[in-house]
Amino acid sequence: MTQTLTGENLRAAKAKKVAVVGAGVAGSTIALRLAELGIDTTLIEKGPSLVNGPPFCHLHAGGNLYREISDQQCLTLLQQSIDTTKVYAQSINVRPTVLAVPTSDPSEPLDLLPRLEKLRAQYQVLVDQDASNEVLGKPADYFRLYDRAEIEAIGQRPLPEQAQCDEDWLVAFAKQVNLDTIKFPLVVVQEYGLSAFRWAAIANLAIDRLPSCHLQTHTSVVDIRRSETGKGWQIITKPASRNLESTVNQDVQVTEYDYVVNACGFKSGELDDMIKAKRQRMVEFKASFVTHWPECQGLWPEIVFHGQRGTPQGMAQLTPYPGGYFQLHGMTQAITLFEGGLVASSEQSAQPRLAPHFIKKIDEQWPEHLVTERTVSNIAHIAKFIPDFKSAKTASKPLFGAQQIPGEDPDLRAADVSFDQQGYARAEIVKASSALATADAILKDLLETGVIKSELAQHYLTKHYFPVTKQCRSDEITKLAEQFARDRHYPDALARNFS
Structure with missing residues (x-):
C-alpha cells in the first residue's frame, strides 16, 4: 500500500529542522526531495529566485561531450540523467x-x-x-x-x-x-x-505548494556555528540587500537547525571557512x-x-x-x-x-x-x-x-556530495543531472545518523517520491519560465520546448 504524508510519519519528519543554504539547481532539488517527504526544510537564498546560478543546457546522459573523462564517470552520469529525467521531465x-x-x-x-x-x-x-x-x-x-x-x-x-x-x-x-x-x-x-529556466520554474512552483519547505530569498548567511548543545547549528542571517556594517541588530536573525546543507555552489568554501572545515x-x-x-x-x-x-x-x-x-x-x-x-x-x-x-x-x-x-x-x-x-x-x-x-581534478564531471562534521553536508555537483543523487545521499545520511526518524522517508529512501513536483503543468511551467527569462534579460525562447 502506498504511504502518504499523514499522521505519525509527518509529525516524525517535522520534529527536526534542516537548512539548505543556496537555492541553485542542487539546493532546490535537495529541498524538494526532503519537503516532499514532510521534512521541515528551510531554503536560504541570497538572490531573488531559485536556480539562478551557472547555466546548463545539456542532460549529459552518458557524458559523451567530454572525451577526456573516465568511462565510470560517463556511466554515473547516465544513471543520474535517467533519474533526473523521471523527476524533471518537463525541463527536458x-x-x-x-x-x-x-x-x-x-x-x-x-x-x-x-x-x-x-x-x-x-x-x-x-x-x-x-x-x-x-x-x-x-x-x-x-x-x-x-x-x-x-x-x-x-x-x-x-x-x-x-x-x-x-x-x-x-x-x-x-x-x-x-x-x-x-x-x-x-x-x-x-x-x-x-532547460535551466524550466527547471527553475518547476522548483518555484513546487516549493510554493509544499508546506514543509520555507523559502527565504534575498537572505545572506552571515555566520554559522555550533549550537550550545553541540548537536545542531545556529545560522545567522541578514537581508541580502543591506550592507553588514549598516545592518541594525533587529535585522539579524539567529535560527537553530539540526542539520545544514551547504549548497552554495562556487561560494561553498565561504561556509566551510565559517566552521573551519578544510576542503580542497x-x-x-x-x-x-x-x-x-x-x-x-x-x-x-x-x-x-x-x-x-x-x-x-x-x-x-x-x-x-x-x-x-x-x-x-x-x-x-x-x-x-x-x-x-x-x-x-x-x-x-x-x-x-x-x-x-x-x-x-x-x-x-x-x-x-x-x-x-x-x-x-x-x-x-x-x-x-x-x-x-x-x-x-x-x-x-x-x-x-x-x-x-x-578535489584536484579539473576534468571531474560526475560529483555529488561530501560530509564533514556531524550534521553538515556539502552539495558539490558539477553537472545539473547530479543534483538528485546529491539529495538522495543527504536523505540517507539524515536517516542513518538519526536526525530524521520517518517511516515514509525510509520507505522512499531508494525511490523518488515527488508527487507535488510532478504535478506541475506544462503551461504554468512555460509561463513562469518565460517570466524568469525576461527578468534575467534573456530571450523567451530559452524557456520554451520545441513543439
Whole structure:
C-alpha cells in the first residue's frame, strides 16, 4: 500500500529542522526531495529566485561531450540523467546530440565506440531492471553511426516541420554543415537538452505548494556555528540587500537547525571557512553566448564538434532553441574559457579566490564590448563548420557563472556530495543531472545518523517520491519560465520546448 504524508510519519519528519543554504539547481532539488517527504526544510537564498546560478543546457546522459573523462564517470552520469529525467521531465528538450570530429582533430570518430557500447549495454541493464528507466528512447537506439552517404541522402529530404523520428533532426544539419570539415562516421546519441529556466520554474512552483519547505530569498548567511548543545547549528542571517556594517541588530536573525546543507555552489568554501572545515576544491568561471540566426531553417539537434580544450581548436557546441535562437560554447580561451578563470582553494581557506573582474561580471554587468567580442568569436567558431551561421547576431548578454569542482581534478564531471562534521553536508555537483543523487545521499545520511526518524522517508529512501513536483503543468511551467527569462534579460525562447 502506498504511504502518504499523514499522521505519525509527518509529525516524525517535522520534529527536526534542516537548512539548505543556496537555492541553485542542487539546493532546490535537495529541498524538494526532503519537503516532499514532510521534512521541515528551510531554503536560504541570497538572490531573488531559485536556480539562478551557472547555466546548463545539456542532460549529459552518458557524458559523451567530454572525451577526456573516465568511462565510470560517463556511466554515473547516465544513471543520474535517467533519474533526473523521471523527476524533471518537463525541463527536458527531447532531441538527439550529434558528435562530430573535425578533420583537423587528431582523434577518430570510432575512438568513441567502446564507451558508447558500454553505455548502451548499461542502459539496457537499467531498463531490464525497471521499465520506467526507458526515458532516452529504446536502448538499442541509444547511439547510431552514420556514414557520409547516409547523411548526404538525408540532406536531400525536405525540411520537416516537426520531428517524427531522430533522422528528422538531421535534415537541416545535413543540408547546411560543410561535410568536408568533419570525419565519418558521424555519431548521433540520445543525450537530450536541459532547460535551466524550466527547471527553475518547476522548483518555484513546487516549493510554493509544499508546506514543509520555507523559502527565504534575498537572505545572506552571515555566520554559522555550533549550537550550545553541540548537536545542531545556529545560522545567522541578514537581508541580502543591506550592507553588514549598516545592518541594525533587529535585522539579524539567529535560527537553530539540526542539520545544514551547504549548497552554495562556487561560494561553498565561504561556509566551510565559517566552521573551519578544510576542503580542497577548484572554481572555474565560464560563459556561453546567446545568438539569433533569423535565416535558420528546419529543426536542429544539439551539435558538438569535438576539439582540444583550451586550444584555438577547442570544442564547439551549438544548442538550439525555438525561433532560431542558439546557445553557443567554444572551449577556447577567446570564447568560453578565461585566462585565470580556474582557481583552487588554499591551506588558509576552502574558498578559491576568483579575480575581482570575474566577481564583477557575476555580480554586476558585462562590458558591452566584451560581450560582442566573444559572441562574434563564438559565431565564427561555429561558422567554420556551418558557413551560413556567420549571419547570426548577438541576442542577449551571455549565460555565465562559476562552476565548483571538488578535489584536484579539473576534468571531474560526475560529483555529488561530501560530509564533514556531524550534521553538515556539502552539495558539490558539477553537472545539473547530479543534483538528485546529491539529495538522495543527504536523505540517507539524515536517516542513518538519526536526525530524521520517518517511516515514509525510509520507505522512499531508494525511490523518488515527488508527487507535488510532478504535478506541475506544462503551461504554468512555460509561463513562469518565460517570466524568469525576461527578468534575467534573456530571450523567451530559452524557456520554451520545441513543439
